[in-house]
Amino acid sequence: MAIRITKVYTRTGDQGQTALVGGKRVPKDTARVEAYGTLDELNAVLGIARVFNLEGRRRKSRDRIEGILRQLQNELFDLGSELATPKEADMRALVKYAPGHGHVDIREMPVRQPETDEILIKVKYCGICGTDLHIYADEFPNTPPVIMGHEYCGTVAEVGEGVAGDWQVGDRVVGELHTGACGTCFLCRAGKPHICEHKLALGSKYDGAFAEYLTLPAWLAHRIPEGVSWEVAGLSEPFAITTHCLVERSNLGPGQRVLISGAATMGLMATIWASRLGAEEIIVSGTEMDAALRFPLARALGATRTVNVQQEDVRQVVSELTEGIGVDCWVECSGAPAAIASGLGLLKKTGKAVLIGLVGPETIPIPWNTLLYKELDLVGCFSSPPSSWQKALAVEAEEAPKLRQLVSDIIPLDAWEEGFARMRRGEVVKILVDLEA
Numbered sequence: 001m002a003i004r005i006t007k008v009y010t011r012t013g014d015q016g017q018t019a020l021v022g023g024k025r026v027p028k029d030t031a032r033v034e035a036y037g038t039l040d041e042l043n044a045v046l047g048i049a050r051v052f053n054l055e056g057r058r059r060k061s062r063d064r065i066e067g068i069l070r071q072l073q074n075e076l077f078d079l080g081s082e083l084a085t086p087k088e089a090d091m092r093a094l095v096k097y098a099p100g101h102g103h104v105d106i107r108e109m110p111v112r113q114p115e116t117d118e119i120l121i122k123v124k125y126c127g128i129c130g131t132d133l134h135i136y137a138d139e140f141p142n143t144p145p146v147i148m149g150h151e152y153c154g155t156v157a158e159v160g161e162g163v164a165g166d167w168q169v170g171d172r173v174v175g176e177l178h179t180g181a182c183g184t185c186f187l188c189r190a191g192k193p194h195i196c197e198h199k200l201a202l203g204s205k206y207d208g209a210f211a212e213y214l215t216l217p218a219w220l221a222h223r224i225p226e227g228v229s230w231e232v233a234g235l236s237e238p239f240a241i242t243t244h245c246l247v248e249r250s251n252l253g254p255g256q257r258v259l260i261s262g263a264a265t266m267g268l269m270a271t272i273w274a275s276r277l278g279a280e281e282i283i284v285s286g287t288e289m290d291a292a293l294r295f296p297l298a299r300a301l302g303a304t305r306t307v308n309v310q311q312e313d314v315r316q317v318v319s320e321l322t323e324g325i326g327v328d329c330w331v332e333c334s335g336a337p338a339a340i341a342s343g344l345g346l347l348k349k350t351g352k353a354v355l356i357g358l359v360g361p362e363t364i365p366i367p368w369n370t371l372l373y374k375e376l377d378l379v380g381c382f383s384s385p386p387s388s389w390q391k392a393l394a395v396e397a398e399e400a401p402k403l404r405q406l407v408s409d410i411i412p413l414d415a416w417e418e419g420f421a422r423m424r425r426g427e428v429v430k431i432l433v434d435l436e437a
């Protein structure tokens with residue numbers, strides 16, 4: 001059985017963080033050496049890996065300990081390559097290699113052979129997501145060095161022994177990003193590994209899919225439905241999120257009126273679902289940035305009205321279209337504090353707010369009493385439980401003509417920087433990175 005040490009580094013002075021060393025929790029402010037493998041393998045490695053507490057030590061002894069740690073790192077790297085199987089080869093991957101703003105580049109990384117319950121995926125496409133921009137800017141939790149990318153599709157290249165009955169080389173797959181979820185907590189047991197405390201999300205805390213290969217626990221993989229193109233399959237992860245929000249968390253149904261704030265990927269996929277669910281009025285609001293590309297697209301996907309809030313009063317538009325009553329459902333995809341503060345006022349009494357867009361600041365002002373006076377329901381949504389993947393994939397082939405329109409461009413990995421910049425400028429909807437190009 002091969003073991004590959006993927007991360008070996010020291011860390012000191014981290015505030016409020018608990019590090020994991022070979023599955024054992026160690027206190028904050030300790031230097032750590034991190035390695036991956038089965039428990040037995042890790043025990044073998046941890047026989048030489050020691051944990052040093054640097055807190056409160058004098059400079060001289062700190063220097064000495066750091067010297068030992070550097071030596072230890074070398075030993076571990078040697079051990080890692082010694083135990084690596086001959087099959088292991090390097091691949092190109094987009095790596096967040098250090099904390100802080102930026103520190104993202106293409107690096108040679110090892111291809112990790114699948115464990116018994118894992119599959120190795122040859123990645124076809126991986127989409128650039130808003131979250132990737134936040135990881136780049138260090139505004140979203142991440143643990144470098146880590147391979148980025150979590151919206152992927154590809155082909156099974158190798159199958160672990162334990163899942164050989166379920167998967168075959170050549171199967172086309174997409175997959176969830178809930179790596180690290182424990183499988184035993186009350187959330188996991190209720191089918192909600194996407195919010196498990198132990199989750200180490202793929203692409204930010206666990207090696208992701210901006211790489212030629214991805215090694216994935218097989219329980220996270222799904223077959224790509226018959227007749228779905230690679231381009232559409234590459235959109236499965238964000239589509240599963242909006243499926244969770246619109247199908248599982250909202251009561252949106254025929255004849256209802258919905259306001260969708262934000263016209264990027266989430267807003268446009270919410271539009272597809274609102275249309276599919278039979279909403280009578282679908283109002284999509286956005287800004288000047290959305291006027292050229294995203295508003296026309298929203299209308300093509302089923303929006304009955306688009307509103308540029310920098311030119312029009314969204315309150316007046318909603319009032320006119322709902323006889324002054326307000327919308328039944330408001331899907332907040334913008335994460336813009338101003339849109340959030342005004343959105344509650346646009347809901348009808350007893351209406352429902354479905355919240356998807358993360359905001360930058362930790363707290364933002366909202367008109368609290370409006371919630372009470374209007375007896376509103378507020379529903380928070382995060383990520384995509386397995387149930388939402390099943391529902392999303394079940395309709396993906398039917399919705400493929402609409403979904404395909406969200407892919408603005410397909411670029412090679414080498415062009416990632418320009419791709420990120422175009423996403424940041426908002427001039428595209430979704431860019432897929434072709435890992436085979």
Ligand SMILES: [Zn+2]
Binds near residue numbers: 129150237
């Ligand atoms: Zn994403």
Ligand SMILES: [Zn+2]
Binds near residue numbers: 183186196197
């Ligand atoms: Zn759990």
